Amino acid sequence: MNRRMILSGMAGLATTGLTACVGGSAGVEFHRNLNVRISSTTRYEAARFAGQWFFRGEFVHPGEAPQRGSLDFRPNAGKIAQIALYAANGRVTDIYDVDQPQPGRFTLGKKPYQTEYWVLWVDEGYRTAAIGTPSGSFGWIIDRARKGGEDRIQAAKDVFEFNGYNLARLMMT
Template sequence: MQSRHRMHGRLPCQKPHLRADHPADRLSGFARRSRTDGHPMRQLSLLLLVLLAACAAPPPRVVPYRKAGAPIYSNAGLDPARLAGNWHELAGFYDPAETGCAVGLTQVQPRRDGGLTLTLSECAGVGARTVTATPAGAAGRFRAELPGPLGEPWWVLWIAEDNSAVVIGTPSGHFGAILGRTPTLRPDVMEAARQLLDFNGYDLKRLRPAMR
């Protein structure tokens, strides 16, 4: 008599139970539909596109231009009237593959409410426009009505005693710039502006001349 042996557990070749929503069922259903309709390749192409979209890498993270957690200070005694007039962006923190400058500020007009009217050139990537910057907390801090990073607070970090130069930054470090009343600054004034950026945590190795 042939002996019988009781088998315990799942047989090695046993097929696992497939639910209606199991991926294998969905693929089988897709294959059946592809054979019955007149466009199997189109169906396959659509499936591949969906899979590729699901596996696409996330967009690259923008690395701030200043050290995370580093202190940053606005000019606590700033009178907005000192900013009035024309400006030239001389250097800034920006990606030259995307824009030709950091902020593109060309003119400032103080407002009665303590805010500013800013005129921007197109080099910053938001188009040539005139916008309102409202006070944002302490003195020397404003928020402009702009898209993207330029919509973050604009902080006046420093202004020269003779109002010939100004340094603009933002706590996130997404932008920063040195501006002057003329297309060039005296070397000592430019060096003072650079040191202010360094003091506020900016990476001077990433500071580049504005292409305007």
């Protein structure tokens, strides 16, 4: 949702194309093993997902820093229609219009740079969630609170691992 997310999404498309052309893994190394199947959660309600979430963890490349702020999922007509990104100081840094082609999946950007972000998991109380991309270019653990809920944070890590993400690249905020 910030410049790094958009660039990661665009790089994901480029890598997918390169991989398809050469028949192997080439280009940018992402955070997920593409040989592992990935799926989004079936436990998803836009109205319950809407609102403010804090960044608790992010998959980053060596030398990168994770996000330190929060984001706000804004609903309209029963779907998430916008995502606002906030810096650690509470200022809005970006607002993106998004499509929600199906529950728990958001598309951001315009073709050919469009990227899908999937809610891989959300706990029953809608307090903690894991969001990633099928390409593995991106992954976040988000939570309704800045601290606490370590059991849910661990569950989100487990979901990423199950979906083929390299947990060595997960940096907690």
